[in-house]
């Protein structure tokens with residue numbers, strides 16, 4: 001780990017800092033450092049690093065207060081608690097004295113292992129946060145502890161092996177000497193050499209005092225009294241406001257027809273043209289919005305012109321029928337041969353329309369560029385990115401170290417805030433009005449119409465059973481735009497099917513696309529799990545028995561199935577008019593979900609009444625928070641499976657706000673979502689995206705039980721349900 | 728521009744804005760009461776819910792000139808002295824928020840319910856809260872928190 005560690009087991013501070021990058025220590029003490037180190041000022045941190053560094057992750061003050069840095073975005077998934085908690089566990093810190101702050105956006109120091117070997121990144125996506133930071137945070141916490149123990153040992157002149165720590169107190173075994181972490185600070189500065197902490201031991205899991213316990217989330221109190229600050233809440237002296245009109249045809253170029261009229265409006269400061277939008281900057285938000293509503297714009301055509309999302313499925317069917325395979329994703333055994341020799345072959349198409357992120361805080365940012373245009377301060381709710389400065393250095397033509405990003409709470413992310421288009425837009429505006437700060441706000445209409453959607457797709461599945469009723473072949477073709485955006489989740493890692501084939505066939509329509517919670521897993525798992533139930537139904541098998549067989553080689557997956565069967569009382573029939581359906585998903589963690597639905601046969605409305613989930617996510621950091629993620633994931637899954645739909649006519653997005661893009665509301669929500677977490681000592685796995693893709697399959701499978709009919713086109717709107725009933 | 732005096736959280740504030748400016752922008756951008764959120768601007772999501780003379784209303788569709796005649800406006804910042812309204816305590820106890828963006832509005836909407844109906848049924852809660860969207864899907868915990876607050880009141 002530390003390549004430069006010396007043989008005598010010590011490092012001087014400079015070497016330590018140079019060599020330890022992400023796990024560098026930085027224990028600042030007020031009273032010792034005249035200037036308190038602010039986590040928002042990366043330059044200062046850099047300077048302090050040079051001078052006094054101890055740990056980059058934690059600051060301790062003499063009264064025992066401990067500040068631990070969280071390197072990940074907080075969008076409701078709980079990183080503001082889970083990551084510092086892991087650190088505090090290994091540090092043996094007194095959790096009641098811990099305060100959490102966002103770390104600076106510097107991936108060299110605060111990144112977790114990136115996708116390329118040896119790389120680092122700060123990117124809160126793919127439910128990777130806890131998984132990717134688990135070892136980083138444990139090691140850093142253990143290193144902080146080791147340094148504190150080292151200082152105590154030097155002070156008491158006893159071997160460090162004779163010391164132990166608990167709840168921020170160091171004790172000497174063998175005498176009754178104790179000292180708190182806060183009290184150690186004067187001795188820390190006196191420590192001239194650092195201990196070599198490259199190989200610190202980590203705790204055994206049965207010694208955990210914080211991990212796996214019910215610890216309330218740190219930021220929740222600020223979310224019940226209005227004090228939690230989102231980027232949209234930032235207000236700075238002299239701040240002006242920017243809004244953009246982006247139209248509803250993605251990629252169209254605007255020509256502004258009434259610029260002088262707009263410039264004459266009250267409060268309007270500037271009109272800024274973009275390739276795809278016209279911006280208005282005004283002194284006040286309401287003035288900017290009023291001017292925006294008066295813009296007369298001529299829009300060019302674009303790649304999306306002529307595209308109709310409803311009609312295009314016919315095209316997709318033709319592509320799916322071609323003999324030529326697309327990009328092959330899975331190829332095991334010989335599917336064609338198995339299908340030819342099968343005793344029965346099943347085939348079905350599944351479809352899904354575009355869906356929109358609808359994070360409740362519309363996109364926004366606040367940026368201030370210095371008068372000489374050489375520095376920028378950025379306030380933003382972002383899921384971060386490969387570029388931790390979110391594209392701002394590129395827009396301004398300045399080095400990344402001149403851009404300071406103040407991460408704020410995110411009013412929802414779901415993948416939308418992993419794209420920095422809105423931050424770059426704001427940087428353009430900030431440059432125009434420098435040194436005034438500017439707040440860019442996307443209205444809901446902007447956010448929806450110029451959204452980046454989960455792509456529509458068509459899935460064609462062919463599967464077969466052999467003479468003893470076992471599934472022996474499974475072929476899955478997905479047709480849609482966006483590669484992994486439509487293909488993720490197409491593999492069946494936990495189903496033992498000897499012959500499997502999956503491919504992606506490309507289309508393109510000029511519609512903006514992005515990762516949407518669970519990405520391709522939503523549509524793909526819907527298709528796979530529906531096909532399994534179709535086979536079970538036809539073979540007069542219990543869908544659970546069918547999956548049991550398939551999971552024979554995956555004991556962890558099977559355990560979630562058995563647990564879900566148990567807690568949902570699977571074998572107990574539901575009341576008249578109700579039925580249960582089951583579905584399995586792997587997305588880091590493994591989960592089996594059961595949905596019980598009620599169908600109104602007159603109106604075609606489906607209500608999900610109760611949901612049960614059994615989840616194996618490895619070591620659980622915060623059990624209640626994992627359950628909250630299951631609840632939220634299920635609600636978003638129901639919402640997208642039953643209601644959500646973006647449609648496109650002649651390239652134009654047809655919806656504009658929550659009046660015509662419906663989200664699930666409280667009255668339509670289930671009464672019960674029960675989650676059981678399977679005990680495990682394995683590495684923690686992501687939980688944010690496992691529940692959402694369970695839902696559509698489980699609903700469709702319950703519908704099949706109830707009616708003998710298939711729902712194969714998401715969302716299952718009442719019209720589509722009635723159509724299925726009539727079929 | 729005109730001058731309007733608003734009574735917000737028992738204090739009078741005078742603002743210079745155009746007639747027709749939404750109360751939401753006045754509260755957030757002029758008065759700095761940013762606990763009240765913007766989610767849709769068309770009375771569909773409830774993120775901007777405030778109380779006007781005790782009734783829950785959606786600030787995004789209210790015009791400033793109609794609410795500067797002595798009406799008592801209350802925002803999340805004025806709901807309690809020390810964030811200790813029974814609902815706020817219950818909200819923390821059941822760990823209701825995820826991203827938290829909708830929750831000022833949720834709590835204000837719920838507070839108006841408990842004012843008039845100290846022990847609402849589950850169905851009454853759901854009906855009363857149906858205008859408040861939570862994209863993170865915290866609905867079940869909101870119901871739980873309201874029931875808990877009703878009990879603890």
Ligand code: FES
Nearest residue numbers: 766767768773787
């Ligand atoms: S912002 Fe007012 S209801 Fe949505």
Ligand code: FES
Nearest residue numbers: 826827861862863
């Ligand atoms: S907690 Fe995120 S919208 Fe409700």
